Amino acid sequence: MRLSQxxxxxxxxxxxxxxxPSxxxxxxxxYIRRVASGIYSYLPLMWRVLQKVSRIVREEMDATGAQExxxxxxxxxxxWQESGRWDTYTQAEGIMFTLTDRQNRQLGLGPTHEEIITTLARDLIRSYRQLPQNLYQLQTKFRDEIRPRFGxxxxREFIMKDAYSFHSSEESLRETxxxxxQAYRNMFRxxxxxxxxxQADSGAIGGSAxxxxxxxxxAGEDExxxxxxxxxxxxxxxxxxLPADAVESPFTSYERRETPNTPTIASLCQFLNCSPTHIxxxxxxxxxxxxxxxxxxxxxxxxxxxxxxxKLTNELTRQAPRYGAKTLLALTVPDGEAQAKWAAEPLPLGYIAPNLADGYIAPQPRVAPQFLRLADLTVLELQNFVTGANETGFHVMGANWGQEFELPAIQIDLRSAKAGDRAPHDPSQILHSARGIEAGHIFQLGLKYSQAMGATYTSESGEELPLWMxxxxxxxxxxxxxxxExxxxxxxxxxxVALAPYQAIVIMPNLNASDQVAAAEALYGQLQAAGIEVxxxxxxxxxxxxxxxxxxxxIPYRIVTGRSLKEGKVEVVQRATGESQDIPLDQVVSTLQGWIAAALA
Amino acid sequence: MRLSQxxxxxxxxxxxxxxxPSxxxxxxxxYIRRVASGIYSYLPLMWRVLQKVSRIVREEMDATGAQExxxxxxxxxxxWQESGRWDTYTQAEGIMFTLTDRQNRQLGLGPTHEEIITTLARDLIRSYRQLPQNLYQLQTKFRDEIRPRFGxxxxREFIMKDAYSFHSSEESLRETxxxxxQAYRNMFRxxxxxxxxxQADSGAIGGSAxxxxxxxxxAGEDExxxxxxxxxxxxxxxxxxLPADAVESPFTSYERRETPNTPTIASLCQFLNCSPTHIxxxxxxxxxxxxxxxxxxxxxxxxxxxxxxxKLTNELTRQAPRYGAKTLLALTVPDGEAQAKWAAEPLPLGYIAPNLADGYIAPQPRVAPQFLRLADLTVLELQNFVTGANETGFHVMGANWGQEFELPAIQIDLRSAKAGDRAPHDPSQILHSARGIEAGHIFQLGLKYSQAMGATYTSESGEELPLWMxxxxxxxxxxxxxxxExxxxxxxxxxxVALAPYQAIVIMPNLNASDQVAAAEALYGQLQAAGIEVxxxxxxxxxxxxxxxxxxxxIPYRIVTGRSLKEGKVEVVQRATGESQDIPLDQVVSTLQGWIAAALA
Incomplete structure (x- = not known):
């Protein structure tokens, strides 16, 4: 392509x-121009890059036997109401654009396609003999993001490849x-x-692994x-x-003590001269x-x-049926105003006791909310611990589970792992932190959608079973x-090189130098004829x-028909390294072909 | 691809x-499955067909220098408010889906992209030196159709290629x-x-040719x-x-006559024993x-x-500024109930006179509407004509323009041409009728969008001028x-052959006949290796x-490893003609290559 055109x-x-920066x-x-918040036009250079990514994605998907x-x-x-996600996507997360058509029917603009594909599978898949299947598409998706950013x-409108597989067993699902x-590793490589x-959280998509x-x-948004x-x-x-080891508690007998101005762990440790692991x-x-x-x-x-x-959101979502609900809509830390709805007297959060419910909920006419206690695994083995006393300015110490406080029935991992922690598979390995941009996500959905939407198949033994997805x-x-980035x-x-909109650019420095123009035009023609995108x-x-x-x-390779032309050479600069060399005119094509082949290998 | 998978x-x-049928x-x-009215999933076979169409479209567009x-x-x-089309697309035609985002901003789902591209051009194009430009895209478009039908x-959701070109002159526009x-003729061929x-009407897109x-x-919707x-x-x-020649009128003197039960042209002609061309x-x-x-x-x-x-809608849209309006919202034939709003007495439509306004509109307190008269060119030369008398059961005859009735100021072509009419370029040529499916539409938009949205460029002489589009x-x-279809x-x-999802299909009639299976597998491999889609x-x-x-x-070519296998042959059937022939195993690939090359030539 000529830049002039x-x-x-x-x-x-x-x-x-x-x-x-990106x-x-x-x-x-x-490459791009903004049309509205989170909405961009992809100009011709960008479109070529997107096509290159798409092609690699298609080739790797096709190689696995997936069908576009x-x-x-x-x-x-x-x-979406059938699958139970309408409320999650339009209220709880609220990231689905919705609209009403002229027949007054509600539609969503697809952020993802589990519902559509499960409906298709319900229609098309009858027998185990048709399985497994893996269907994919490349498509523009929509999300009404709270804070669209970073281009x-x-x-709010972006291009994704999404694939959905169907199986007659969990084993077959694991295989796909x-x-x-592997296909994803190949794509990114x-x-x-x-x-x-x-390893990742499955979020609103659901499923197991x-x-x-x-x-x-x-600049990645993820840690x-x-x-x-x-x-x-x-x-x-x-x-x-693995959490750090807890230090043995110095508080060997139970007592309630005045601990003024200790609403934080740090201030409490300082006041009591103890370790945070005692609390x-x-x-x-x-x-x-x-x-x-x-x-x-x-x-x-x-x-x-x-x-x-x-982790907490996931557990509370799992608990929804206990409250006759389908979905968790919001999770907040209640401030004094919120507390005032139930508490006799709002309690600074640092003074709450494990048995808050007993002393905290005021008698009528205030409304007593439901109460749920969860214990993170780190507290199970603590002995003679320090904790809040359900009264501002007071804590207790030397407390023990089964004595002063009952352990909650639900005991699960709710803590944040962090850099410096020991790894669970090998305590000698330390966790390090890096930033990343999430660019792919694969899920074992299990039976979530097929059960909700009745997508079944007939097994070899004649049973009607939900599809694994x-x-x-x-x-x-x-x-x-x-x-x-x-x-x-x-x-x-x-x-x-694999993603560049063009692999090479030929520059004629001076339009008035006819030898420069002629050499550039000749090289441009030769490179095009050799299949190099130039x-x-x-x-x-x-x-x-x-x-x-x-x-x-x-552009990875820049060719300049400049001074060295009188020696029958052109300057070739590699963008990545800045390395420049003069190459004889008749070796430019073969040199570039070699470099490109090596880069794409 | 194996059908079993x-x-x-x-x-x-x-x-x-x-x-x-289609x-x-x-x-x-x-190939497809319906998801909702006018909304379909394209299954893998259909996707291949769509990719084939897309590829031909891309190749022909790229060959003209257009940029994707x-x-x-x-x-x-x-x-859309800037271009003045928001009301047309959301009210008058109402075919744009609209929605509101979480910031309460209104968005439309693109049925077409003149506004977006004109904004881009306004941003990116500064000088005549950058012109001409032609940008295209392949994309899913949306229309909230009143009656989605025929798959x-x-x-309501469909794939289009749309291109937009920008020019420094009308001549350059005409060239592109x-x-x-030509590119479109190539594509369809x-x-x-x-x-x-x-030749076509430009509709809501606007422009000249x-x-x-x-x-x-x-089954085409268009005639x-x-x-x-x-x-x-x-x-x-x-x-x-060309309209048929009018017959000379027998009514040489003006009179008003009672014509009971003649609300239609046919009944009036019968009653008066005259030609419709007299009326x-x-x-x-x-x-x-x-x-x-x-x-x-x-x-x-x-x-x-x-x-x-x-034609009438176009003229009334052109007249909008006369009424201080931007857009025509609706055009209907008023029934008795509608007429009752203004008329002293509703008049059956067959008895209206050319000067309806004079006698028809009742005095206050009824609201007098605006009144617009348009003459189709067929009435200009009529003499001694018959027409309504503004009274039920009465007509006048022997009337003349400039005597009993004034000709309206607006005299334009408003009539429907029809099969059997003479062609304007050569009266010896007769118009014939055919049905068609509109699959492409190209427009000279002129300055409509660039003027409305201020998309200009600086000309060679330094003037700032609107872009031709x-x-x-x-x-x-x-x-x-x-x-x-x-x-x-x-x-x-x-x-x-150019659009078939696969060019050939190899059938093993009997999975238990190992020679059939082996021959089919071998041919399948050979055809794939030869680049035939099978x-x-x-x-x-x-x-x-x-x-x-x-x-x-x-599928265009069907290859069956059946009975003739014992002679070292397979049956090859051409889908289009039904023609069947036995071809030696070692000639199948070359035969098909020849046929396919001929079909794609």
Missing amino acids: MLFVTLREDPAEAEI HKLLLRAG CLLPQLQPAEL LMRG YGAMD RCGLQFRPV SQEFMILAE ILYTDDGQYAANVEKAVS VKNVLYQAVYDNGTTVLVLVNIRGDEDVNGV GCYGVGVSRIAQAAV QSHDQNGIIWP LLDDRDERAGVKFKDADLIG | MLFVTLREDPAEAEI HKLLLRAG CLLPQLQPAEL LMRG YGAMD RCGLQFRPV SQEFMILAE ILYTDDGQYAANVEKAVS VKNVLYQAVYDNGTTVLVLVNIRGDEDVNGV GCYGVGVSRIAQAAV QSHDQNGIIWP LLDDRDERAGVKFKDADLIG
């Missing part, structure tokens, strides 16, 4: 709307899940990206914890670790379910640990930007502008 | 939801418009379709009028023709504009002619179904079922 506009200044560069280099299809973006509300990283894991697969593929970059031995990596939302911290939350039920949740956790919001997503547009310098983008900068611009633009847009 | 389900019965066949043969991009589907209302023909015309380019590409098929000499073809909405018919309409203004419109047209609703659409999913038989689909029917089904399915899904 392309819709090609670069900007000298960083646009004010962008915060992170967003700035994609705007400056003329295309499902609708407009999805009837009834299907294509968290957009494994094949997808072929895209030329530094990435890490990590799930794994994310993180593109490593400082990853991993060990050096490569045996463990997880999203911090999901990560587990049972009691953290109060307010959970609201979709049927209107409010539950006060008290988590008992060791003083040096923090509650992991994702998996689903597998890749953010195509997110990968494109993440590649820039991972690979750029002060001069612009440095595309991996730009020709034939614009009437200064050489410096052309060099700057070539660096900015990040 | 594909999500492949055919139906024996025609589905009740489908009316036309819709029935796509459902029966497992991707614009958002979510479009801010403000952009993919008139869906010509290149698009390469898709293997019978088609016809026709426009041309549609019609795929010829009985085309064309001449045998190939010099004229137009959509009936837009077509012009000036006065057709009353009620137009409602977006600012609430109601206008009574009276069209004077010759008795043997009919008013063309599209064209736009060019192709219905990708519609083409796919239209191909089936044009080419099928009682046994199923007959795909053109299915292998390795299902455990009866041979008859396999043959029926192969015919139903319409």
Whole structure:
């Protein structure tokens, strides 16, 4: 393509709307333009990058035997009501755009397609003989994000590959899940990206096991914890670790003591001259379910640990049926005003006792909410511990489970793992922290959707059984930007060869030098004929502008028909290394072919 | 692909939801499934067909130098308000889906992208040196159709290629418009379709010239009028023709006569024993504009002619500024109840006089509406004509313009051309009628959007001028179904080779005959290695079922490893002709390669 004929506009200044380097560069280099918050036009250069990512994704999916299809973006509300996700996606998370058609029917704009594909499977799959199946699509998806940001990283309209598999057994599901894991590793490797697969939380998609593929970059929104031995990596939302050993408590007899101005663990430790591991911290939350039920949740956790919001949300979602509800709508820490609805007297959160409910809920006419206690595993073995006294300015110490306080019935892992913790698989391994951009996520959904929507098959023995399901997503547009976030310098983008919109750019520095023009035109023709994707900068611009633009847009190989032309050579610069060499005219094509083949190997 | 591993389900019965053959066949043969009214899932076979159409479209667009991009589907209302189309698309035609995001901003789901691209051009195009530009995209579009029907023909979610070009002159626009015309002819030819380019009305898109590409098929929603000499073809909405010659009137003196029970032209002609060409018919309409203004419109047209609703709508839209309005919202024929709002006494429509307003509108307190008269060109030369008398059961005859009645100031072509009319370019040519499916539409938009949205460029002489614009659409999913509508038989689909999801299918009639299985597997491998897209029917089904399915899904070449195998041959059947021949095993690949190359030439 000739730059003089392309819709090609670069900007000298960083646009004010962008915060992170990749967003700035994609705007400056003329790859994208913002239409509205989280909504972008992909200009011709960007479209080529997206097509390259898509092609790699397709090839890897096809290689596993998955079949491409295309499902609708407009999805009837009834299907989401059947699966039980309508409320979650339109209220609790509220990330689905909804609209009403002229027949007054409600539709959602698809953020994901479990409902549509499960309906299809219900219609099309009858017998175990048709299984397994794996269908995928590449498609624009929609999410009404609370805070769209970072360009294509968290957009409201974005391109994804999503795949859905159906199986007659969990074993078959695990097999396809494994094949997808491998296909995803291949995709990210072929895209030329530094990435890490990590254990992940399944969130609103649901199911059992799930794994994310993180593109490593400082600006990533996710924190990853991993060990050096490569045996463990997880999203911090999901990560587990061994807590530090608790120190033996010095408080060998039970007492209640005045502890003024000690609402925090630090202040309490200082006042009592004790370790945070001596303390049972009691953290109060307010959970609201979709049927209107409010539950006060008290988590008992060791003083040096923090509650992991994702783990807590998952547990409270699991508990929904206990309250006759389907979905958790909101989870907050109640302030004094919120507490005043039930408490005789609002209690600063630092003074709550494990048995808060006993002394806290006021008599009528105040409304007594439901009460739920959860113990994190770190408190189970504590003895002679310190904890709140249900009275401002007082704590108790030397307390023990089964004596002063009962342990809650629900005892689960609710703590946040963190960098520096010991790894569960090998205490000699320490968790390290890195930032990542979630660019892929694969799930073992199990029977969640097939049971809810009645998608069954007839087994070999004639039984009608629900289909086992998996689903597998890749953010195509997110990968494109993440590649820039991972690979750029002060001069612009440095595309991996596999994703670059063009592999090479031929620059004629001076349009008035006929030898430069002729050599550039000849090379441009030869490179095209050799199947190399090449730009020709034939614009009437200064050489410096052309060099700057070539660096900015990040084309891997820059060929300049300049001074060395009189020796029958051209300058070839590699964008990634900055390395420059003069190459004889008749060796340019073969040299580039060699480099490109090596880069794509 | 092995059919045993594909999500492949055919139906024996025609589905009740489908009316036309192509819709029935796509459902029966497992290409599509309905999700909601006008919303379909494209199953793997269909996706391959859509990819084939898309590829041809891309290749032809790229060959013209057009650049692919991707614009958002979510479009801010403000952009449509800027262009003045928000009301047209959300009220008058009401075909745009709209929604509100969590920030309470209104968005439309893109049915077309003039607003988005004009905003881009306004941002990116500064100088004549950047022109011309032509950008295109392949994308799912949305229309909240009043009556979604015929499967993919008139869906609410469908795939289109749309392109938009920008120019520094009308001449440059015409050049690109010509290149698009040629590219479109190439596309349809390469898709293997019978088609016809026709002059077309520009509708809500606007602009001056426009041309549609019609795929010829009985079930087509559009009527085309064309001449045998190939010099004229137009959509009936837009077509012009020479009216029949008027017969000289026998009514040489003016009189008013009682004509009981003559509300129709036929009854009046019988009563008066005259020709319809003696009559000036006065057709009353009620137009409602977006600012609430109601206008009574009276069209004077010759008795043997009919008013063309599209031509009338266009004229009334052009008249909007006269009433301080932007858009025509509705056009209806007022019934008695509607007339009662203004008329002293409702008048049966057959008795209206050309000067209806004078006698018809009652005095206060009834509200006098605005009144607009339009004369179709057929009435200008009429002399001594018959027409209504503004009184039930009475007509006048021997009337003349300038004597009993004034001619309206607006005199334009408003009549419907019809089959049998003489062509305007050559009265010896007669218009014939055919049905077509509109699958492409190209427009010279002119300055409509660039002026409304301030998209300008600096000319060579330094002037800031509005950009000339064209736009060019192709219905990708519609083409796919239209191909089936044009080419099928009682046994199923007959795909053109260029669009078939697979070019060949190898059938092993009997899974227990090891020689059949071995030969089929070997051929399957050879055909794949030769780059032929091939299915292998390795299902455990009866041979008859396999043959029926192969015919139903319409694969061009069917290869059966059956009886002739003992002679070292296989049966090869061509789907289009039904022709069957036995071909030696070692010649199958080369024979098919030859046929396919010939079909794609």
